[in-house]
Amino acid sequence: MALDPTDYAVISQALAAAAREMGEKLIRSAFSTILREARDGSAALLDRDGNTIAQAELIPMQLGTIGSVFQACAETYDLDSLTEDDFFIINDPYSGGQHLQDIFFFSPIFHEGQRVGFAASVAHHLDIGGGSPGLSPNARDVHSEGIVIPPTKFSYSRDWNGGILEKFLRANVRTPLQTMGDCDAQIASNRVGARRVGELCSKYGAARVMEVMTEFQNYSERRFRAGIAAAPDGVYHGEDFIDDDGIGSEPVRVRAKVTIAGDRIEVDYEGTDAQVRTLLNAPLAATMSATVSCVKSVLTSPDIPFNAGVSRAISVKVPKGTILNPHYPAPVRARMNICYRAYNATMKALAQAVPDQVIASGFDTTTSGCLSWLGPTGFSVYLEIYGGGYGASSSANGCDAIDMPMANCANTPVEAIDQDYSFFRVERYALEPEAYGHGAHRGGAGFQKAFRILEDNATVALYSDRFRSEPQPLFGGTPGTRGACEIHRNGEIIRLGSKDMRDLQKGDLVVFRLGGGAGYGAPADRALAEIETDIANGMLSEETARRIYPQFAGRGGA
């Protein structure tokens, strides 16, 4: 490398710091709870051609494909005609985007008249129109899910701040304060990134900064390839499924064939089931993201920066017309759950190659819970993403009640909900004892969150999975646990499907139950002290401990 190694280390770390600052400011100046509390947004810096350089570590699902989403814009417009006042915006899953709620903004970065890179931000927006507030579980095509923004170039001075794009968006969303405020936060985040890159160019020269951008990708690629090369060559197979398509009761399967050859890896989803009529399809960008995240997490150390260099060593084949790469206009709102099964199938295949590096299946399901109500002053929409328990590994128990591997949403504090919503109140937010799989290491526990409805005419909508099937263990552990959504009304319990929507009555209690992860290794190999700690902390009954763990039963079980 011709580049001075000190310059390289200094500038690359400064680029990473700038991306982190962009993410921080995106979250801190946001308006919706989904962005400011749940932190369902991401930010990145790209090189002048749109390859990802550095990212704010927020949501793996969004981060995996910022660069490929950008390419949809690059194919539509001549990048050399861009000015500092321009930006790209896109949410269309059928031209490279994810689901409609994730709106991407890309802003070119100029230094002394030369384009040196792009600043990118993406946020999950609370409402983007469509059939129902926040979430439309009954959508049968992508248009029922919200407004579609193809890759489009706009001018900030002309089209925002009262311009046509802003007016048009504002008129088509139910929660303009939050959606438009969050767009402002995205634009500002890009501006922060542009300013920091500009400062670096002023100091070190644009040529050197761009050289570092290139080398930073090579660096990630080298480290990623070293991780692949250390795994044994071979062809490995894995399979997993979601409960159903939301209409019928047959599982929908994902099949993964993983081929490791030297420092290259290929994942082929041949044999995966066809696309479905409901919102469970995943656009290609989402499938790619899930696959790369899985392989990166298993084969490399967590500190390797995720940029375009990582994608170069991996190829992913996804047959068109499958649930992982559907034809237009299939709905895709709930793409996460089939992506998790792609993640699980790839992980199971890798388990044969590198058993010590993988983890058992966690609950690995995104549960999107939405309560909405049309009150006297307009729509009130509460949307929260729930995780569950992580799968156990060869060295540790799975983490309890946390967001799942492809996402990283924080919870919305109960006191923030109390301030912002008058039509319901959180009554319980708690770990679920015994909701996990056992093993030499146990899975992470599931949890529940329960809401008391305080007004008539409210609605609950959700999508989730694993209401029927359980997360699968590895090497002798026991399976994790299922999820559920219930309405408790006048002493009666109404069980909802995993993709459902219901009208509510004042006084109802809506309970979301999120499952726990599966175990790793035989329960007989678990340390007695851990079992006793779980019992003392009320996470395990003595009765269950005697049944599952022979070493506990053998010591008398008193």
Place this chain on the structure above:
Amino acid sequence: MRVGVEVGGTFTDLVAVEDGRIVLTKVPSTPHSPDIGVMNAVEGAGLALESSRDFVHGSTVATNALLERKGAKVAFITTEGFRDILHLQRHDRLNIYDLRYQRPVPVVERRDCFEVTERVDAAGEVILPLDVEAAAADLVPRLRAGDYQAVGICLLSSYANPDHERALQAALEAALPGAFVTCSSDVSREFREFERASTTTLAAYVQPVIDAYLLRLEEKLSERGFGQRLSVMQSNGGRLPVTGMRRNAISALFSGPAAGVVGATRQASRSGAGNLITFDMGGTSTDVCLVTEGRPGISPDTVLDGLPVRTPVLDIATIGAGGGSLIWIDDGGMLRVGPRSAGAVPGPACYNRGGTLPTITDAHVIRGTIRPEAFLGGTMEILREKSEAAFAPLAERLGMSVPQAANAALRLAAANIVRAIQLISTEKGHDPRDYALVPFGGAGPLMAVEVAEELGLDRVLVPPNAGVLSAYGLIASDFSKIYTITRRTPVDAAASDVVRGLYAQMVAEAEGDFRDYGIAGALSFKFVADMRFVGQAFEIAVDIDREALPGLTREQLVEDFIAAHHRVYLHGASARQAIEIVGFRLEATRPIESLPLLSEKELPDRPARQTAQLHTNEGPRDVLVVSAPSLAPDAPVEGPALIEGYSTTTLVPAGWTAVRDGNDNFIVSRKG
């Protein structure tokens, strides 16, 4: 005489000042019982405590109790349905690609978490009343059985209405004499239950430890004849009499780094410098803090051992870059500095205590900025060849000479420090070029000018005796206490009346407290409103000018907020959206009467001037070495030069000039 004693991880430093005479003592710390080290320092300095009028103490006792998990056994009590908030935390991961992720471990186990039936809403209205007698009847036997030393209570929405917490506290204190009961509303009056609960349990966790420690220290001091007031440094850079600290031990969690910032600020102010970036580089880490017009920045919250602490602290950014930080090449071929450290054992390779890996200190030895014969007054053996041997493999992999590799490592360390400074300056909308850099700690002045060059600063101010600045900061600190309150207030026509009313109320509370502490004299106040656009969740601190308070208008509030928001986020220049105030913060300060003087320690055996060799990227070159105490005021030293004091060395590179001013500060400035 005024005495300051700072207990650090390795050394306990004492500074005593009387009539311009300064006594410095350094003794080994005694971590199992830090008060022994304190008394050893007093002994070693030969102080007559009978005549001391002021004794100020700073220690890492609270921090260590937490880091080593040696605090009290704590019971946690919260609203029914929410027993698990300490363990659920915020549901997100700090490292997103780590499959074996484990969340930070709270100081309370699940078995020690209890619930009471009650509920208050966000407006402070009681939805479900608390039956105190029933709650106590349920809890007291369980708390007795658990043998808890402390209880932390955090009920939902208690920031808006603390009545239920207070009632429960009274009942438990009556039933459990000897247990410390802490209410969340007394520790942090802000929303977000997990962060407030975390802060409350941490306060409960360290309270008995601090209390016992301070009691022991008070006894020992009075046995030695000390009859005046003992006061203790807080995380916000102000001190409190020991009685005040006993009620709020958590405010001591970050007192160590705070004392250094105060010392630097006070010493720099004597040379008329008010806008500072303090830069404290020690053995394992570096702390930086932005000081504007003599006031260190305050952050409303921080994190310790992964756990959130929502209590005002000096806004200090810490990175793992110190003299002992290891230099290495990762598996992608990139040069890295820290965060792993060689620690005190084995230490840098040049200490010859078994360390073979290269550190920042070794890089200095190779470059020549640390001269073995002058290190710590020449009292410690330094082997340059060990440093070179440690660097050789790394230099070979980089295709550089050993001195080039050492210089590369130092430049990278400086860049890491620059990024920490950007966190507290550019990221918060401040231009570092408006500030002077004030380095201290053993390694700060060695690196300061390089850091200043990277940041584009023109001026570095090196205080005398920069190695013991923290202990000086103790006796130079004011009495202060910060009051916060959450009160959502729309910025409308009535807002200015609300602001004035709350100001008066908070001032009255502060005046009452200081009276109780027995601190006489007029207080000075700084008043801040935490503001945001309606719909946002994070606030921007907006200073409210107390002079302008009587005539405060809605328009003024809007204008000040928009300007502050734009400075940080680069948007918000429009006042179209509704704005609200979320909370208020009052900093009450009783300034100390006169500032003690800090001066350079004499080095009688050192030649005033000599020549040494510096290994730069361009090869070896001769530099002037000046003994700091020998330098007359206002006699300029042109770089390249090294200025050696007792505890630190300042590198003055080519293109910079150093002058010792009348206050014993070295002012290093860029030529031309």
